[in-house]
Amino acid sequence: MLGYGFDEALTRDALRDLQSSNVPTALILDSGSTDSGPAKLALGVMTAPRSNYMRDITKLMCLSHDFHAPVLISSAGGDGTDEHVDAFLDIIKEICDEEVNSVYKFKTLAIYSNVSKTKILESFRAGKVKGCGSAVPQLTEENVQGATQIVAQMGPEPFVEAMEAEPDFNIVIGGRSYDPSPYVAWTIFHANKKASAKGLSDKQIGGFTHMGKIMECGALCATPKTQTAMATVYQDGTFDIKALSPTSRCTPFSVASHTLYEKTRPDILPGPGGNLDLTKSSYVQLLDEKSVRVRGGNFVFSRSVGLPYTIKLEAAKIVGHRTIFMGGIRDPILIAQQTEFQAAIRAHVASQIKTSDGEFWKLGFHNYGLNGVMQALEPGANDYQPREIFLVGEVLASSQELANAVAATARVGVVHGSYPGQRGTAGNFAFGVGGKTDVQMGPCAEFCVYHLLPLEEGQEGTWKMGNGVGRGLFPYKSVVFGRGEASSHRSSISEVPKMTINGKARPTFASTLNYTTPQTLTDIAPVIRSKNSGPYEITLDVVFSSLEVYEIVKNSGLLDAAKIAKMYQLSEEEIIWCGFFDQALGWKCTFPRMGVEVADGVVGDSEGKRVKVASGSFMESDVHASQQYAGLLELELPEEMKKEIVGLELSVE
Known part of the structure; x- marks a missing residue:
């Protein structure tokens, strides 16, 4: 996450190791999220102080200049508004204008994502706009008019089109974007050079999108989690992922379990233009014991099944x-x-x-x-x-x-x-x-707008400002900063190398697991967590480290919708999704954020009418929803399950 800081030395070492190859390499950071609530969109503030962005972009530009690796940043400032895209351009200019950086020259593409209220109201009045999920309230004209500004979450298409139009770029600053978009766009940009006349397949796009979904969180997919990760992506959509920190490693379970992270469900992940289908995904440990090879993602384009390409609109008032x-x-x-x-x-x-x-x-x-x-x-x-x-x-x-x-x-x-x-x-x-x-x-x-807008063919793309008005929803401009010599990027791309892999992936157990006298879920599951899935949903994840224990739990009924509904004071009908994901040895359950309404408003008391709420609203107390898992920690195991687990012969790493 741009603005949070990163270890420049680790990234420099990784780039140095890649110097002898001609593989196209980019430094990509997502910069946006609704995790911290609606204030950015409503008040025009950024996620981090300007000085933090100045610090991180200074490091990135130095690395980019030294290693001829372009920089791609999405959702500038946290919300990706036009104002914050321009704020990032100002930072780049300020850095290039410093005398110590007189050798710099950076061609920068800026892609904008604000959408006019007139366009939204036109689609709304035509009945085309719907909520992004069942927990999202219906859109009203009052909420559209009350929004400070509205952004549209772009897919990879604007990035790809802008890069293809100006292939000598050095930096891309994107407005509000689907988090994986710049990662997907970089791979599509290069894969297109080797694609057949038929273009890229659904499996290739699926692999690229899966890679982007994992990489946009850095090395949260590692154990222990850390900041920076590197993905090596191949022409067929296969990718290898590893953490750059020497004290962390990626395992099939840590990577697969990250697939569950902050999503409504683990197997079908919706995004601009379609769904990422991970039902056949696979995760295999490589011989270095730090990297994992991932295959099997498939992208199902909405237009291929007769549905419109949709993008998510976001706004707050x-x-x-x-x-x-x-x-x-x-x-x-x-x-x-x-x-x-x-x-x-x-x-x-x-x-x-x-x-x-x-x-x-x-x-x-x-x-x-x-x-x-x-x-x-x-x-x-x-x-x-x-x-x-x-x-x-x-x-x-x-x-x-x-x-x-x-x-x-x-x-x-x-x-x-x-x-x-x-x-x-x-x-x-x-x-x-x-x-x-x-x-x-x-x-x-x-939050007042969190809804899906259908697009006509071509509207998902971009057009260059100053050349008239284009069909795409996301205009871009090109600006050159600095007085030095422009640098070029690497340009080749490889097929998947024939590499021996470790077929027996070693599970990683938490040191506090207790298989000898298990009493609660905490004794048998190393990961029990909660997270927001957008502003209106909370999702619970439980990940196991033993296939045998996972199968026992999966077949027991311990974690089912009825039990979770009762535990969390919900009706079973309010559960949005509940189920298991075998690749991660994981379970997930998603339900709406809830508050309690009394005579003078929504409050956190235990008395009163229960209502759905959005993160960051009045009296909402856990904007990340990262502490909502606590109810699962002391979930008691049935006596029969305890006996089955005690009787297992498990090897612990």
């Missing part, structure tokens, strides 16, 4: 202003009656705050230590009482002034409110963290 107050409650008498006490605080605030037409406010409470993280999905017992709770009051209002007033009134109510059995009459609340009573948070953003 400002829905008000936020203020929070926070502190601790240690009194067990008060902790035991938090639901009633917080309802009384809301009533107190309502009696004190009077609003005019057009004004509104909402008040919610995060109860950390009770259900602050998982909120409506909390699987714990309803009568659980912690020793202490960290209470965060969150206010959303039509203006910052009103949010401040509501927060101050609510905080005073929490500090001095009365409750049955009260003993500590001086105050109920240990507050003033960091010397602050109330913390003004500024504008509150909310």
Whole structure:
């Protein structure tokens, strides 16, 4: 992820090792995500500070210049808006203008992805726009109009077309992109040079897309996970992947399990223009014990089955202003009656705050230590009482002034409110963290567009600005920065070499697994995790290291939709997908993000009407959804399963 920092020495060493070959090599980084919520799109901020991008792009340009390797960056600034593409161009210019870099010359292609509201409304009124997944609410004209700006997530086509039109490029800066797009585009760009008259096959595109899906997360596919990975891609779509860190290795299980990562389902992965089908994918350890060879991906183009090419639209709007107050409650008498006490605080605030037409406010409470993280999905017992709770009051209002007033009134109510059995009459609340009573948070953003737009033939591509208006949705321009000599890239591409592979891939076991006296899922599964799958879904992954244990679990009914629904306070109909993925020895379950609605808005309490919510919204507490797996950790194993596992003869690495 551009802006997060990377080890330049590791990348330099890898490029140095490749110098003797003429294999086309590129430095590719995805820079975008909805993981951190809607603020970037609504407020125009970037994921990382400008100085972080300056640092990373400086390293990349140095490496590119020294090794004649072009740089491809997608989703500039995190959201890929036109403004942030231009911000990256400014950074490149600034670096080239430095006297120490007088030898630099970088031809840069900038591809833009903002889409006009007029175009979206035209398609919406024609009934062509639909939600990206069942958890996404229907689009409304009000949400389109309320969006700060709208971006379209481009596939690889604009990158390929721009590179083919200007093959002497050195840098490509893309607007909002499907995360694998620049990786797929680089391979298509070179594979096309050796393609037959029929063009590239679905299996080739499938392999390239699978590679891009893994590489866009760097070396998260390694064990232990690390930053930088290198993929070697062959003409038929086969690819080898390895982590550059000397202390990490890729295994078939670590790579296959990454296929599950932050996706609704592990076998069919939708993207611009079709689906990546991984049902026949295979993963084999190579003899170096650090690399894995991957085959079997297939890309099913939507137009080949009579469906339109679709792209995902993303947008957010400002829905008000936020203020929070926070502190601790240690009194067990008060902790035991938090639901009633917080309802009384809301009533107190309502009696004190009077609003005019057009004004509104909402008040919610995060109860950390009770259900602050998982909120409506909390699987714990309803009568659980912690020793202490960290209470965060969150206010959303039509203006910052009103949010401040509501927060101050609510905080005073929490500090001095009365409750049955009260003993500590001086105050109920240990507050003033960091010397602050109330913390003004500024504008509150909310996703308002996360929908699919169908395109006509050719609209998925690009056209050069200044040459009239083209058919493609994503215009590009070419800019040359610097005064030095332009560098060329390598240009050959290879077939898969005949390499001896290690057919017996060694599984990697977590050191804390317990096969002798297993009691819970934690004892038998080295990976139990959760992650967002877009702003509206949460997905759970469990990965096993033993085929025998995996088969026992798969056939047991331990992990089925009904059980997960009950554990996470859902109905079985709300489960979006639940099933196993044999290649990764893994299981996945996906369901909507849920909150609880009371009279004054969506809050994290356990009482009230349950509703679907989006990440980063008012009272949403886990934008990555990375802590929602906790309910699985203590899932008890049936007695019969314990006996079967204990009776297995397993070799542990």
